[in-house]
Amino acid sequence: MVILVFVESAEGKIKNTSMEAVAYAHAMGGDVTAIALGAVEKVELESLGKYGAKKVLHAADEKLNQDIIQVYAAVLEQALQAEGADTLVLANSSLGTPVAARVATKIGASLASNVVELPDTSSGFVVKQSIYTGKAFALVSLKNQKKVIAIRKNAVGIKDVGSPAQITPFTASLADADFATKIISTEKATGEVLLPEADIVVSGGRGMKGPEHWGILEDLAKALNAATGCSKPVSDLGWRPHHEHVGQTGVKVAPQLYIAVGISGAIQHLAGVNSSKYIVVINKDPEAPFFKAADYGIVGDAFEIIPKLTEAIKAAK
Amino acid sequence: MKILVCISHVPDTTSKINFADNNTKFDINGVQFIIGPYDDYALARAIELKETTGATVTVLNVGLSDTEPTLRKALAIGADDAVRINAEPLDSYFVAFQIADYSKSIGYDVILMGRESIDYNGGVVHSIVGELLGIPSVSPVMKLDIDGNKAKLAREIEGGKEFIEVNLPFVAGCQEPIAEWKIPNMRGIMSARTKPLTVVEPKPVDSGVALQRFELPPPKGSVRMIKADNVPELVNLLKNEAKIL
Numbered sequence A: 001m002v003i004l005v006f007v008e009s010a011e012g013k014i015k016n017t018s019m020e021a022v023a024y025a026h027a028m029g030g031d032v033t034a035i036a037l038g039a040v041e042k043v044e045l046e047s048l049g050k051y052g053a054k055k056v057l058h059a060a061d062e063k064l065n066q067d068i069i070q071v072y073a074a075v076l077e078q079a080l081q082a083e084g085a086d087t088l089v090l091a092n093s094s095l096g097t098p099v100a101a102r103v104a105t106k107i108g109a110s111l112a113s114n115v116v117e118l119p120d121t122s123s124g125f126v127v128k129q130s131i132y133t134g135k136a137f138a139l140v141s142l143k144n145q146k147k148v149i150a151i152r153k154n155a156v157g158i159k160d161v162g163s164p165a166q167i168t169p170f171t172a173s174l175a176d177a178d179f180a181t182k183i184i185s186t187e188k189a190t191g192e193v194l195l196p197e198a199d200i201v202v203s204g205g206r207g208m209k210g211p212e213h214w215g216i217l218e219d220l221a222k223a224l225n226a227a228t229g230c231s232k233p234v235s236d237l238g239w240r241p242h243h244e245h246v247g248q249t250g251v252k253v254a255p256q257l258y259i260a261v262g263i264s265g266a267i268q269h270l271a272g273v274n275s276s277k278y279i280v281v282i283n284k285d286p287e288a289p290f291f292k293a294a295d296y297g298i299v300g301d302a303f304e305i306i307p308k309l310t311e312a313i314k315a316a317k
Numbered sequence B: 001m002k003i004l005v006c007i008s009h010v011p012d013t014t015s016k017i018n019f020a021d022n023n024t025k026f027d028i029n030g031v032q033f034i035i036g037p038y039d040d041y042a043l044a045r046a047i048e049l050k051e052t053t054g055a056t057v058t059v060l061n062v063g064l065s066d067t068e069p070t071l072r073k074a075l076a077i078g079a080d081d082a083v084r085i086n087a088e089p090l091d092s093y094f095v096a097f098q099i100a101d102y103s104k105s106i107g108y109d110v111i112l113m114g115r116e117s118i119d120y121n122g123g124v125v126h127s128i129v130g131e132l133l134g135i136p137s138v139s140p141v142m143k144l145d146i147d148g149n150k151a152k153l154a155r156e157i158e159g160g161k162e163f164i165e166v167n168l169p170f171v172a173g174c175q176e177p178i179a180e181w182k183i184p185n186m187r188g189i190m191s192a193r194t195k196p197l198t199v200v201e202p203k204p205v206d207s208g209v210a211l212q213r214f215e216l217p218p219p220k221g222s223v224r225m226i227k228a229d230n231v232p233e234l235v236n237l238l239k240n241e242a243k244i245l
């Protein structure tokens, strides 16, 4: 059985969540072919072998440097056919999920997004999906021979299982009609740890009092190699960019560690963080509801505690 | 211009989630249903476009008759008419298929919906509808302007946004800050009662998935409190107990 894995890259580097998609396909027990589209560094592509890819396809056509959903879906359909693969695995993301949906529709596959574990194949093929914004799971049987599976971060973790893989160029035929959406420009933070990819997230709420106080959170994030996030009012007020907004109506994160500073812990915020492995809450109000969802808590003033925490982390390194 | 807004009928964001019938059914006891928050953004933008361009706005829901109050609310917010496709919304493909099939018969210029529902969170319906209709789909969209036959959109990506141009027709999965949620006023509520709500029977389709059962996550253990004057203890616990640092 061949499983195709679509890997995403940012600034030429493979995303962690895509490495995990390769590891997922490997753990499913198939021959894994990974495919990357557009400009990606060669060593990065080779490294996919370590996570279990037997073969790495690279569609390097520069028209693919822009990630247009329809175009990517068309290329993946051709790659599935060329590899004789029935199953496509990829990471849930703002690109991966829409692409998964279009490919599944093209090939008549059973589709599952937000998958949080390896499938149970003891009777049929049953995946576990996160639903109700992290408040529950659904066990769903994928009945078709063809399957498209979009996985969430931490569905299996990343393990080194192999050695660097050979890269095979892949040429897809690109139809003009698929370029109907034109990407005019992109605005993107560079050199930052991306929030959905991060293993540690430092997040601030209205308790931070204003954007001018984010420096102490950024220092803490830097000491931890963490991404920064925020609550909805913080992005609504324009203190932080919208893509940092965590929760029900924002980014859903699943880091190893989520540090919430001056966030009350409204149910809509918790919905975006409840897949975190550990949660630390720092809040001056001992009654803040967030403490009920936390593993570790400190009651106190963020402006005193955060600099001390940053120091203690630096000292522990 | 004809705009279709697809809305989901979902539990309020503060709902406690429970299941019934051996964990095979959502337990609606004590649950309030609302227009999906993301769909609500899509609807708000559609109403703004109606005001500025004279477009007509149709709202559509795939659901049984219990979802009609939610459709009436969308009419009260300002949609012109409503369509209910009379079926339980079993899975994403089923819902998307019904939306695509119905919209083919009318020919909408713009199809808007939320980037995802907040019950199943699939985040795929817009893209399936786009593929079934053979038109572009863009999601998650945080800005949308329409000028004649052309739309300008901003799509959120990890760490930033992308600015996109696309010709009509297209599908967009919406999120904030595309528009501010709108609250119906008294006049809207009164007029909603007499606006047309058409019920359409679904088309049979096999989506290749079958729900087995639901599960709730294990309850969270209790929190361990650390004194504010002992911050290094937190680092110690993260390092030696949680084994993170």
Ligand SMILES: Cc1cc2nc3c(=O)[nH]c(=O)nc-3n(C[C@H](O)[C@H](O)[C@H](O)COP(=O)(O)OP(=O)(O)OC[C@H]3O[C@@H](n4cnc5c(N)ncnc54)[C@H](O)[C@@H]3O)c2cc1C
Pocket: A204, A205, A206, A207, A208, A230, A231, A232, A233, A234, A245, A246, A247, A248, A249, A250, A261, A262, A263, A264, A265, A266, A267, A268, A269, A272, A282, A283, A284, A285, A288, A300, A301, A302, A303, B013, B037
């Ligand atoms: C449909 C819907 C969707 C929503 N989606 C989201 C979402 O996706 N994400 C989200 O975050 N919210 C969301 N919300 C909003 C949510 O209900 C809360 O209003 C919001 O999360 C509160 O943000 P906050 O905790 O930053 O602010 P507040 O609730 O104002 O909390 C501030 C906290 O800071 C603490 N504090 C103040 N000063 C200090 C200090 N010096 N040191 C330490 N602590 C201090 C206070 O004790 C308080 O607990 C949504 C709401 C609705 C209705």
